Amino acid sequence: MKSIASTLYYPLGDSAIVLELGQSISEDIQRHISAIGSFLEEYSFEGFIEYVPAFTTVTVFYDPVVTDYETVKLLFIEMLAEIAEDTERVESVTVDIPVLYGGMQGPDLSFVAAHTGLSEMEVIALHSAEEYLVYMIGFAPGFPYLGGLNEKIASPRKEIPSVKIPAGSVGIAGMQTGIYPIETPGGWQIIGQTPLKLFDPERDPPALVKAGNRLRFVAITEEEFDEIKKQADGN
Numbered sequence: 604m605k606s607i608a609s610t611l612y613y614p615l616g617d618s619a620i621v622l623e624l625g626q627s628i629s630e631d632i633q634r635h636i637s638a639i640g641s642f643l644e645e646y647s648f649e650g651f652i653e654y655v656p657a658f659t660t661v662t663v664f665y666d667p668v669v670t671d672y673e674t675v676k677l678l679f680i681e682m683l684a685e686i687a688e689d690t691e692r693v694e695s696v697t698v699d700i701p702v703l704y705g706g707m708q709g710p711d712l713s714f715v716a717a718h719t720g721l722s723e724m725e726v727i728a729l730h731s732a733e734e735y736l737v738y739m740i741g742f743a744p745g746f747p748y749l750g751g752l753n754e755k756i757a758s759p760r761k762e763i764p765s766v767k768i769p770a771g772s773v774g775i776a777g778m779q780t781g782i783y784p785i786e787t788p789g790g791w792q793i794i795g796q797t798p799l800k801l802f803d804p805e806r807d808p809p810a811l812v813k814a815g816n817r818l819r820f821v822a823i824t825e826e827e828f829d830e831i832k833k834q835a836d837g838n
Contacts, residue, residue, distance in 0.1 A: 610683065614672045618652075619664045622679065628658045628750070633738055636661050637815030648678055656814040657739045658748075697734070697817040700782065700797050702773050703828040704730075708796035715758045715775060715792050729753045730780065730794065731820045737812050745784035745802030745810035749818060752780045764790035771797045773820065784810070795820075798832035 611623040622639065625632045636656045643654050643663070650669030655662045665675055704727045705712040716723045735749035742748075752775065760776045765788060768774075772783040774791030783789060784801030801811045812818060823831070 610679075612676050612679070615662060617672070618667045619662055620672055620675050620679070622661045622663070623659060624661070625659045628738065630736060630750070632659055633736060633815065640814070642682065648675070650675075657741070695815065695817055697819060698812050699819050699821050700773075700799060701823045701827065701831055702731070702795040702797050702820045703823055703825060704773075704795035706825075708828070709773070709794040711761075711774075711792040712794040715756060715794055718758050719756050721755065726756050726794065727822055729756050730775075731822050733819075735780065735818045735820075737814050737816045737818055739814050740810060740812075742781075743783065743785055743787050743802075745812075747781055747801070747812050747816075747818065749780050752778050754778065758792050760790040761792065764788055765793075768793060769796065771799065771801065773797060796828075798828050798835055800835050 609625075613621050613623070615621050624635050636659075639661050640654055640656055643651065648665075648670075650666040652664040652666060654664070663675065663679075703709070705723055712723050712726060716726050719726065721729070730753070733751045733753060735751040737747045738750050739748050740746060756775065757778045758775045768783050768787060768789045768791075770783060770785050772789075772791075772793045773795040774781060774783065774789070774793045776791040781791065782797060782801050783791075799811060800806075802809055803811075
């Protein structure tokens with residue numbers, strides 16, 4: 604439980620505390636972060652507003668009218684032993700993400716294939732063979748940063764970012780892969796698209812996946828894409 608025991612604390616303004624569990628990205632640290640999140644979801648504390656997990660930190664926001672930094676820090680120090688015991692009991696949820704690779708939905712698949720020296724089918728096979736860990740949500744609402752990409756298909760970001768990337772686009776940037784939950788500019792190499800809504804403000808919770816989940820990409824046909832999209836859009 605070294606990551607929990609060596610946690611560092613520092614304030615973020617007058618309404619948040621940052622818990623830093625390490626300096627490098629690892630599954631062990633991510634399990635500790637998920638355990639802290641699960642603990643807060645179950646028990647919380649007076650004045651608690653929300654928590655934001657990242658690769659190596661958890662930022663906890665609170666109401667400064669109700670409590671303060673030193674009180675919250677002491678509370679976490681007291682809670683750490685119990686949180687550490689929960690790390691092995693954090694439930695790992697696996698989410699399947701259907702993806703239509705290539706074509707209009709994956710305009711950069713050919714670039715990734717050429718860059719890696721593989722065929723497009725080999726890129727698809729390698730990308731959909733892995734089970735990815737959701738390390739954090741960021742950049743855009745519901746955007747999952749995933750660990751576990753096969754190094755054989757690692758590819759550089761675009762030299763000139765795209766002005767508009769459609770919602771659901773699946774991309775690769777370096778040793779990371781992720782999904783654009785909303786239409787936004789971006790520089791990742793787009794190899795496919797999912798018909799699922801990664802982020803829906805009318806859904807509870809709005810984001811389809813969260814940090815600590817595991818994710819699998821499942822290759823689908825154009826017909827399957829259209830059918831799933833109709834269901835996702837409520838048609």
